[in-house]
Amino acid sequence: MTQRLVVIGAGMASGRVLETLFETAPCAYDVTLFGAEPRGNYNRIMLSPVLSGEKTYQEIVTHDADWYAGHGVTCRFGEPVTAIDRARKVVISEAGETPYDKLIVATGSDPFIIPVPGKDLPGVITYRNLDDTNAMIAAAEKPGAKAVVIGGGLLGLEAAAGLKLRGMDVTVLHLMPHLMERQLDPAAGYLLQKELEGRGIGIHTRANTHEIIGTDRVEGVRLDDGTEYAADIVCMAVGIRPATALAKEAGLACGRGLHVDDQMITSDEDILAVGECVEHRGMCYGLVAPLYDMAKVAAKTLAGEAAEYTGSVTSTKLKVTGVDLFSAGDFAEGEDREEIVLRDAAQGIYKRLVLRDNRIIGAVMYGDTADGNWFFGLLKDRTDIAEMRETLIFGPAFAGGTPLDPMAAVAALPDEAEICGCNGICKGQITQAIASGATSLDLVRGQTKASGSCGTCTGLVEQLLAVTLGDEYAAPAAQPMCKCTELTHEDVRRLIKSQKLTSMQAVFQAGNWKSSCGCHVCRPALNYYLIADWPDEYQDDPQSRFVNERNHANIQKDGTFSVVPRMWGGITTANELRAIADAADKFNVPTVKVTGGQRIDLLGVEKQDLPAIWADLNKVGLVSGHAYAKGLRTVKTCVGTDHCRFGTQDSTGLGIKIEKRMWGSWTPHKVKMAVSGCPRNCAEATCKDVGVICVDSGFEVSVAGAAGMDVKETEALGKAVAEDEALDLIVAFVQLYRENAKYLDRPYKWVAKVGLDWVKERVVENRENRQALIARFDHSQTIYQTDPWAERANDQTTKRWSPMADLTLEAAE
Amino acid sequence: MSEWIDIGALDDIPVRGARVVRTTLGCVALFRTGEDEVFAIDDACPHKGGPLSEGIVHGKAVTCPLHNWVILLENGEVQGDDEGSVRTFRVKVEDERILLDPTLLASRNAA
Numbered sequence: 002m003t004q005r006l007v008v009i010g011a012g013m014a015s016g017r018v019l020e021t022l023f024e025t026a027p028c029a030y031d032v033t034l035f036g037a038e039p040r041g042n043y044n045r046i047m048l049s050p051v052l053s054g055e056k057t058y059q060e061i062v063t064h065d066a067d068w069y070a071g072h073g074v075t076c077r078f079g080e081p082v083t084a085i086d087r088a089r090k091v092v093i094s095e096a097g098e099t100p101y102d103k104l105i106v107a108t109g110s111d112p113f114i115i116p117v118p119g120k121d122l123p124g125v126i127t128y129r130n131l132d133d134t135n136a137m138i139a140a141a142e143k144p145g146a147k148a149v150v151i152g153g154g155l156l157g158l159e160a161a162a163g164l165k166l167r168g169m170d171v172t173v174l175h176l177m178p179h180l181m182e183r184q185l186d187p188a189a190g191y192l193l194q195k196e197l198e199g200r201g202i203g204i205h206t207r208a209n210t211h212e213i214i215g216t217d218r219v220e221g222v223r224l225d226d227g228t229e230y231a232a233d234i235v236c237m238a239v240g241i242r243p244a245t246a247l248a249k250e251a252g253l254a255c256g257r258g259l260h261v262d263d264q265m266i267t268s269d270e271d272i273l274a275v276g277e278c279v280e281h282r283g284m285c286y287g288l289v290a291p292l293y294d295m296a297k298v299a300a301k302t303l304a305g306e307a308a309e310y311t312g313s314v315t316s317t318k319l320k321v322t323g324v325d326l327f328s329a330g331d332f333a334e335g336e337d338r339e340e341i342v343l344r345d346a347a348q349g350i351y352k353r354l355v356l357r358d359n360r361i362i363g364a365v366m367y368g369d370t371a372d373g374n375w376f377f378g379l380l381k382d383r384t385d386i387a388e389m390r391e392t393l394i395f396g397p398a399f400a401g402g403t404p405l406d407p408m409a410a411v412a413a414l415p416d417e418a419e420i421c422g423c424n425g426i427c428k429g430q431i432t433q434a435i436a437s438g439a440t441s442l443d444l445v446r447g448q449t450k451a452s453g454s455c456g457t458c459t460g461l462v463e464q465l466l467a468v469t470l471g472d473e474y475a476a477p478a479a480q481p482m483c484k485c486t487e488l489t490h491e492d493v494r495r496l497i498k499s500q501k502l503t504s505m506q507a508v509f510q511a512g513n514w515k516s517s518c519g520c521h522v523c524r525p526a527l528n529y530y531l532i533a534d535w536p537d538e539y540q541d542d543p544q545s546r547f548v549n550e551r552n553h554a555n556i557q558k559d560g561t562f563s564v565v566p567r568m569w570g571g572i573t574t575a576n577e578l579r580a581i582a583d584a585a586d587k588f589n590v591p592t593v594k595v596t597g598g599q600r601i602d603l604l605g606v607e608k609q610d611l612p613a614i615w616a617d618l619n620k621v622g623l624v625s626g627h628a629y630a631k632g633l634r635t636v637k638t639c640v641g642t643d644h645c646r647f648g649t650q651d652s653t654g655l656g657i658k659i660e661k662r663m664w665g666s667w668t669p670h671k672v673k674m675a676v677s678g679c680p681r682n683c684a685e686a687t688c689k690d691v692g693v694i695c696v697d698s699g700f701e702v703s704v705a706g707a708a709g710m711d712v713k714e715t716e717a718l719g720k721a722v723a724e725d726e727a728l729d730l731i732v733a734f735v736q737l738y739r740e741n742a743k744y745l746d747r748p749y750k751w752v753a754k755v756g757l758d759w760v761k762e763r764v765v766e767n768r769e770n771r772q773a774l775i776a777r778f779d780h781s782q783t784i785y786q787t788d789p790w791a792e793r794a795n796d797q798t799t800k801r802w803s804p805m806a807d808l809t810l811e812a813a814e
Numbered sequence: 815m816s817e818w819i820d821i822g823a824l825d826d827i828p829v830r831g832a833r834v835v836r837t838t839l840g841c842v843a844l845f846r847t848g849e850d851e852v853f854a855i856d857d858a859c860p861h862k863g864g865p866l867s868e869g870i871v872h873g874k875a876v877t878c879p880l881h882n883w884v885i886l887l888e889n890g891e892v893q894g895d896d897e898g899s900v901r902t903f904r905v906k907v908e909d910e911r912i913l914l915d916p917t918l919l920a921s922r923n924a925a
Contacts, residue, residue: 805822
């Protein structure tokens with residue numbers, strides 16, 4: 002009989018419990034997973050790279066909807082559990098009661114908010130989850146915005162570095178005399194402070210926050226000594242405390258955290274707990290490695306296997322790109338302790354080992370942390386180091402003065418040396434996986450999970466691959482376009498331009514394609530690149546286009562298509578509407594829907610009917626809306642000065658002009674635009690690929706917004722006084738995007754890669770270049786600005802798009 | 815029974831393209847590769863029933879337009895990490911005409 006397992010908290014600890022449980026006892030439990038956040042498990046320790054813009058949220062998702070579905074987990078995300086009734090064995094949430102046989106509490110931790118006046122003002126943010134991260138990213142969008150980070154520990158410094166990379170003016174306030182005092186000694190703390198100050202981050206130590214100033218929202222921070230810092234946001238990162246409110250209310254034994262035994266069982270034998278909410282043998286943990294250790298034990302306990310958690314020794318790395326910092330164990334000074342210190346001021350290297358009875362009990366490293374795992378191994382294993390004490394500080398590869406070769410260092414590590422601290426994976430497990438066929442980083446990650454969490458050991462895993470496989474290991478270069486070639490998209494675009502490759506075969510040849518005619522990944526991309534670069538020479542290949550572009554309609558899940566005629570700037574007429582209504586009647590269109598782009602979608606048309614419906618729509622002047630295209634989709638408008646009492650310019654008119662000029666152009670991905678007649682922005686222009694806000698003095702053109710998988714506000718490209726100049730900026734921007742972006746990168750992704758300054762230089766500042774871009778765009782339009790529907794609204798297409806033969810009819814005769 | 819069914823001319827199918835034949839067994843997709851070989855398989859992906867005839871043809875394979883499963887035209891097997899297969903049907907080209915296996919009609923008779 003399957004038991005019911007309810008899990009409260011969808012974080013990394015409970016995620017690992019479920020992974021281990023499904024491996025150990027796949028069908029033992031029927032799992033219901035509650036999460037307060039409206040999303041599943043993601044790699045929380047990678048929020049810092051998301052904040053700094055080095056990764057996206059999608060890249061740090063650990064369990065997606067498919068994973069949960071595949072394992073039969075009932076997800077209740079965004080639904081906090083409000084109480085546990087242990088007598089009746091149910092958990093209570095907004096939707097009612099959910100019964101359990103076994104319960105896991107994994108509620109994590111709450112950020113500690115220092116009790117100063119102003120702590121509740123809008124703009125005071127903690128740094129625990131994706132919403133916090135997004136709030137900080139949003140705050141950084143404002144040019145010249147200022148951030149104050151309270152707390153110079155691990156989290157606070159990662160937040161500060163990320164906000165700085167986002168362009169904010171950042172000050173860190175830290176209560177203690179040096180940064181990260183729990184992990185670093187004063188010397189390393191000093192080096193770290195110098196490094197961060199060198200990056201333009203202000204650091205104020207011994208800073209006792211007196212109050213957060215502001216009336217409607219946060220305006221600044223005042224210290225006890227009277228110093229004031231102005232701030233648009235204040236990030237509170239002073240620490241965490243186990244989130245035990247729910248457990249306490251249910252009468253479970255709690256101290257600082259929720260008490261568990263070595264099997265991760267609480268004072269109620271049917272309730273287990275893991276993660277940051279837990280107190281085990283007097284210790285609470287806030288790092289991922291102990292959480293994973295706990296999770297494994299909890300999963301085994303649930304599966305009925307014997308397992309024991311005996312506590313963890315932890316090490317720390319700071320995830321700030323370019324800062325190498327490692328610390329582990331106990332490094333306070335004391336009478337029974339000795340230390341070995343190595344300093345290289347010129348290179349900014351500092352290493353310190355704390356010894357007791359010839360054993361390492363603490364290690365701090367700054368600037369060069371390559372040997373960190375080796376020292377950490379000696380520390381955890383309590384290895385007697387008397388024999389190697391003389392050379393210990395130089396690491397495992399010291400061989401009498403020859404320079405350290407990182408490969409030799411990795412090769413010299415014993416099999417038990419821990420490589421991946423987050424997942425507790427040691428060298429032996431990795432080399433074993435490599436020997437049994439995991440010959441790439443991805444494969445090693447898949448089989449062992451090494452380097453799959455915080456990622457800082459990725460380099461070590463790659464070195465192990467290189468050492469184990471020798472020449473057979475090819476270090477991964479940039480991601481190739483597809484399996485047909487080693488070249489990246491960027492390589493291919495360069496090649497097409499520099500060698501004047503004007504046909505797909507020429508690209509296959511010059512790029513050493515491994516397949517005869519490409520594949521479904523490279524062919525659509527190449528077809529686009531060739532169209533964009535050689536409009537005169539290259540002939541569009543319909544067989545290299547995805548189904549929608551080949552058929553000039555959007556395929557639906559049942560194999561029928563949808564038809565969306567263009568409505569310029571969202572303006573239509575009674576005559577057009579009549580033609581659409583007639584077509585819907587004539588072709589038995591089951592669904593007629595108004596789209597978000599201010600036009601009408603006819604859904605559920607059979608493929609062979611497409612040419613006829615197009616012919617009918619063409620008769621009143623309706624043309625293809627390219628709703629299926631990696632090309633110009635819609636230009637949304639508001640009514641502007643024509644009707645609106647707030648309108649400053651003719652936004653509808655400008656929208657129509659843009660659409661008339663640019664329709665039919667192919668782009669790397671779809672392009673959506675909007676023009677709003679005043680800053681009230683009724684056309685929602687600031688989340689489009691290109692948006693225009695009309696003001697009294699002209700037109701503010703902004704680009705690279707998004708409102709899909711990601712939501713992002715546009716960034717200012719330039720301001721135009723006259724309508725024609727606004728149009729010029731837009732056309733030049735789109736042409737630059739057409740010529741340079743990777744296929745299937747929306748403008749916001751492309752701009753993030755090349756930088757807005759690079760774009761501005763070519764589109765705004767260099768007027769000659771702007772005109773050249775416009776000329777190339779207009780030339781391409783002389784070839785591609787044709788209505789694909791009109792070209793295909795004929796009997797020949799109808800015949801080609803109908804079944805070739807109907808053997809069911811023959812049978813009936 | 816031994817007579818093959820003449821479905822149409824080779825040029826009725828675009829190179830690296832497909833056309834559909836309706837049969838009592840459901841729609842069958844006829845593919846023409848870059849090398850002018852012709853293959854006939856079910857017009858439904860084993861994954862979610864996507865119309866394979868609308869996919870991109872590359873080498874002797876087609877990629878389903880819905881979720882990018884790759885199906886080998888010669889044996890109907892799904893390639894890569896996904897699993898499954900579709901029925902294949904015998905088809906040949908003689909004098910630029912496409913001839914389909916008559917068992918398709920035989921099945922109809924038996925039904």
